[in-house]
Amino acid sequence: APIFDKEMYQDNSVAGVATGLAWTQSGGEILFIESSLSKGRGTFTLSGQLGEVMRESAMAALSYLKAHAEELGIDYRIFSHYDLHIHVPAGAVPKDGPSAGITMFTSLASVYTQQKIKEKLAMTGEITLRGKVLPVGGIKEKVLAARRAGIEEIILSVKNKKDIDEIEKEYIKDLKFHFVETIQEVLDLALTKEKVKKPLIFKIEENNPSTSQN
Amino acid sequence: APIFDKEMYQDNSVAGVATGLAWTQSGGEILFIESSLSKGRGTFTLSGQLGEVMRESAMAALSYLKAHAEELGIDYRIFSHYDLHIHVPAGAVPKDGPSAGITMFTSLASVYTQQKIKEKLAMTGEITLRGKVLPVGGIKEKVLAARRAGIEEIILSVKNKKDIDEIEKEYIKDLKFHFVETIQEVLDLALTKEKVKKPLIFKIEENNPSTSQN
Amino acid sequence: APIFDKEMYQDNSVAGVATGLAWTQSGGEILFIESSLSKGRGTFTLSGQLGEVMRESAMAALSYLKAHAEELGIDYRIFSHYDLHIHVPAGAVPKDGPSAGITMFTSLASVYTQQKIKEKLAMTGEITLRGKVLPVGGIKEKVLAARRAGIEEIILSVKNKKDIDEIEKEYIKDLKFHFVETIQEVLDLALTKEKVKKPLIFKIEENNPSTSQN
Amino acid sequence: APIFDKEMYQDNSVAGVATGLAWTQSGGEILFIESSLSKGRGTFTLSGQLGEVMRESAMAALSYLKAHAEELGIDYRIFSHYDLHIHVPAGAVPKDGPSAGITMFTSLASVYTQQKIKEKLAMTGEITLRGKVLPVGGIKEKVLAARRAGIEEIILSVKNKKDIDEIEKEYIKDLKFHFVETIQEVLDLALTKEKVKKPLIFKIEENNPSTSQN
Amino acid sequence: APIFDKEMYQDNSVAGVATGLAWTQSGGEILFIESSLSKGRGTFTLSGQLGEVMRESAMAALSYLKAHAEELGIDYRIFSHYDLHIHVPAGAVPKDGPSAGITMFTSLASVYTQQKIKEKLAMTGEITLRGKVLPVGGIKEKVLAARRAGIEEIILSVKNKKDIDEIEKEYIKDLKFHFVETIQEVLDLALTKEKVKKPLIFKIEENNPSTSQN
Amino acid sequence: APIFDKEMYQDNSVAGVATGLAWTQSGGEILFIESSLSKGRGTFTLSGQLGEVMRESAMAALSYLKAHAEELGIDYRIFSHYDLHIHVPAGAVPKDGPSAGITMFTSLASVYTQQKIKEKLAMTGEITLRGKVLPVGGIKEKVLAARRAGIEEIILSVKNKKDIDEIEKEYIKDLKFHFVETIQEVLDLALTKEKVKKPLIFKIEENNPSTSQN
Numbered sequence A, B, C, D, E, F: 001a002p003i004f005d006k007e008m009y010q011d012n013s014v015a016g017v018a019t020g021l022a023w024t025q026s027g028g029e030i031l032f033i034e035s036s037l038s039k040g041r042g043t044f045t046l047s048g049q050l051g052e053v054m055r056e057s058a059m060a061a062l063s064y065l066k067a068h069a070e071e072l073g074i075d076y077r078i079f080s081h082y083d084l085h086i087h088v089p090a091g092a093v094p095k096d097g098p099s100a101g102i103t104m105f106t107s108l109a110s111v112y113t114q115q116k117i118k119e120k121l122a123m124t125g126e127i128t129l130r131g132k133v134l135p136v137g138g139i140k141e142k143v144l145a146a147r148r149a150g151i152e153e154i155i156l157s158v159k160n161k162k163d164i165d166e167i168e169k170e171y172i173k174d175l176k177f178h179f180v181e182t183i184q185e186v187l188d189l190a191l192t193k194e195k196v197k198k199p200l201i202f203k204i205e206e207n208n209p210s211t212s213q214n
């Protein structure tokens, strides 16, 4: 039996939800990276039975975002005035590997800017701190799963182009592929300029009790 | 022998006590999620021999609540001026899994608003950070246990409707089911507008020694 | 050989010492829960080779006490201006289980109010955050041990009444049993209004170096 | 071969060095508990390959001392302005058990008061938070080792008197035994009123950078 | 199959990316040490499945840099006002050993000065706190891998010169070797005086909320 | 093969580098204890694959130094305004045992005073908090290794004199031995009054952002 409950692409109405692709023993699956912010003092929580490599991916995605906050128009004070939680459902399924890296980055970019992610878009690729997108495995299974789930566009590393070329054309004729080298390209493709419906209005209260008490 | 001492539904007079459903080797059981607040500086304690997945569920429930505190009318300063403890009796019985997620959320919503939870209501379902309610297992056993314990209404994920449809009607004719997709629906069903008898009056003392000393 | 050195009930002259009942391979024993406070900044130390379940019991007992401090007449600032240590002798004997829960609560109530615990009283029962007293095992052995140690009254969960009813009357004719449902009842039975001989005088120095340095 | 290098009693010129008795596979040994203070902010370090029970003994000894600081004439601010280190040589020999408890307490009482410990005195006994001295094992071997090492007086729990009575008189005729019930008795016997030669002069600088920076 | 994806030297346009040499079961490889800074309060994160020895190398590299910050023209306040992340792709490949020490140091020197690292340069060698460069293993395999990846210059410990002398000349005729004894020599060879294209402008805001809130 | 790369004594130009003696399966070796300070807030880092006993030795050495800072002329504020790192190369070789204790103390004394350590001097011995130097094992192998490495003087515990007496005179005729009882004697022998070439000038900036931000 599939370990992920077969998921369909849903919508892009909530900030911080990006669609990734996972490779499991029973084939490919889509998965959602969910990022959420709440007033606090900059703590960072990860959940969803994530293995060590996937946790390190999340840390790399966050460091890259923080190091490039200014370019993204993110007030850096948000990082120390809001708590961040990244969760990957389903919560009982162990997950690991570096391939969610760029999905995690996209999720973070969306939640910190409150901008929508492009609709019906999925992605898979490793992130590095210098902004490269590295190739990952299981491409064929991931792509077929994306199609079944209603995905229309997929972002991959240029080094994964050869894996797409090996898939029979008729299976993927209705999918659009984007082969990228850098995180900046991922961002340009995935993050729209449109805010989500009920965007979080960030409040940086300099002298409130929440921030002065620690 | 059953590992949970057979419990009956009790009452909704104490804030922060929500009724969940567990699935054990010896069948279904009801269980209570107990949340408690005391003046402090925002620490979070979990107890009751909870496994890693159940702990992550509690963290997701809390993050969702914090991210939506304003909509719930919760003064966000409570999170940093009160300590939170979530306990699940019986304290010696190991428990795990994601199915208590929405019960934990309901317990938290009640303790932070000091509003009563609807009487004779139980629930089971996984929570996600984007506010979806995911299906869980063991539905038949859980439902029968709820009935034995005096429960009259049950909240489930819409994706668990098929599990209810497979149960013989006569066993569940006196139960009312609510099939939901989102946490917001859980909240609308489970949290009454009525305060508990002796509600905790939150005090946010801006310059008291307890908060300024750290 | 008994793993606990056979202890006799001593006296109630020191605040924070409550008498519990343990169930070991070699039969029942009384045990002492010792709570101690010293000026500090609210740290919490547990010792006596306590297992995970017993540690969680202590945490639940403390959370319940903190959440009900006002009703007990405890200035909540004591929690952040004094360090708490709970120790259970003998220090080399591993101990576990939830049954010391209400004993731990009673020990804490005594040390934070500096009121005497009723003489020649022992108790055994699990504590929950909502204030229920749950039943525990090994009742017969525990009760016989209490009698040998000079105990005259015992507090138990109402759900343990059936275990007492099964003991031959002649063994327990000189013991008085209190069957309770809530922690409040334990408190009414166990904590006297009388202060201990040399009560600790709590000092909350708002701007002293000890509290301002962190 | 003995695992402790055969030690002789040395002298009482340094504050915080108390003589305990250990029981090893190759017989009894004396051991030194060394406590040291240095300006800091109240950290607590333990070393000497101490097992969990022995570490908990040290914590109990420290808590008892702190809770009774006023009676000992110790300015409680020292606890937060000086760092404490307890070390037990030889550093590579694993040590465990509760029997060093009263020796640790005596070492702490000496280092925080800078008073000398009585000469040629050793002790062995478990400490409890309520101030009782509990009996320990290996008495015969420990006593013989003490004699070989030049010890003239030994403090024991009254409950260990029966172990002394079983030793042939001629082996112990030149030793003086003190059987105690409480820590207070240990203190009265072991801590002299005389300061050590170069006593540490405690400085509590209220607004210095060392204490205000954290 | 090679566990590292065969990498080619890329360019020196990003600060904090230095090229090291790894020795794997399938031969030598180049690897990138990526260091990144973002506004924060001086936290230090390591990722890339690094073993304990490699983590200690990173700590030694950072300590050496901090101890010599003034000589490098680094404002020491940057260390407490910016968070540091060192990542080594590929993120799923376990890596260990001390040989990346001088590469880590070079990466750090570049990111804290925002100066370019010399082009087409790789290095391998252990770092020590006193500034020595110690020899490492796998030199032949590492050197051949460097050549395949487009590297033109290599820094090694003088004690590794004998390993180079054993390689056939024709394999390495187009490579330039630098044999060094100290970290200072590494720095003189590897760090150019030229700033990277879009250098990070360090901002030390003395009283901003980010730094005053902790 | 020797697990330590055969090292020769180098020089005493860098503060905080002391020469110890190790005993390995392949014989004796010299090893360097490297201590380094950088502006910070008093953190303490240990590296070099040190086992638990060796880490505890380092902690004891540091505590002794701090407790006797005034006698050494060390401004105690340095401890909270500078970060300390102790590293023992080679970084991949596991090391353990108490015998580096006095070498660690000497290294610390040098780095905190910026005074030179006497040339061509090595030492081996356990440190205790009360200032005793305890004997250690492997003396013959250590001494022969010291001689091969160019060492001319060696400090040992008086209790190790018997081990030297057992070595044939001709092997050690050009070595000078110092047998000591206390750390103070080690200090008098090992630490010169001369500052190192480029001494670190300690700066205690009372209100700078580095120290006020925590």
Ligand SMILES: [Ca+2]
Binding pocket: A049, B052
């Ligand atoms: Ca896990």
Ligand SMILES: [Ca+2]
Binding pocket: A019, A020, A021, A022, A099, A100, A101, A103, A123, A124, A125
């Ligand atoms: Ca993915």
Ligand SMILES: [Ca+2]
Binding pocket: B049, C052
């Ligand atoms: Ca457990």
Ligand SMILES: [Ca+2]
Binding pocket: B019, B020, B021, B022, B099, B100, B101, B103, B123, B124, B125
């Ligand atoms: Ca549930």
Ligand SMILES: [Ca+2]
Binding pocket: C049, D052
């Ligand atoms: Ca244990």
Ligand SMILES: [Ca+2]
Binding pocket: C019, C020, C021, C022, C099, C100, C101, C103, C123, C124, C125
């Ligand atoms: Ca009990």
Ligand SMILES: [Ca+2]
Binding pocket: D049, F052
């Ligand atoms: Ca150990």
Ligand SMILES: [Ca+2]
Binding pocket: D019, D020, D021, D022, D099, D100, D101, D103, D123, D124, D125
């Ligand atoms: Ca002892």
Ligand SMILES: [Ca+2]
Binding pocket: A052, E049
């Ligand atoms: Ca690992």
Ligand SMILES: [Ca+2]
Binding pocket: E019, E020, E021, E022, E099, E100, E101, E103, E123, E124, E125
């Ligand atoms: Ca390298």
Ligand SMILES: [Ca+2]
Binding pocket: E052, F049
């Ligand atoms: Ca290790």
Ligand SMILES: [Ca+2]
Binding pocket: F019, F020, F021, F022, F099, F100, F101, F103, F123, F124, F125
């Ligand atoms: Ca040594």
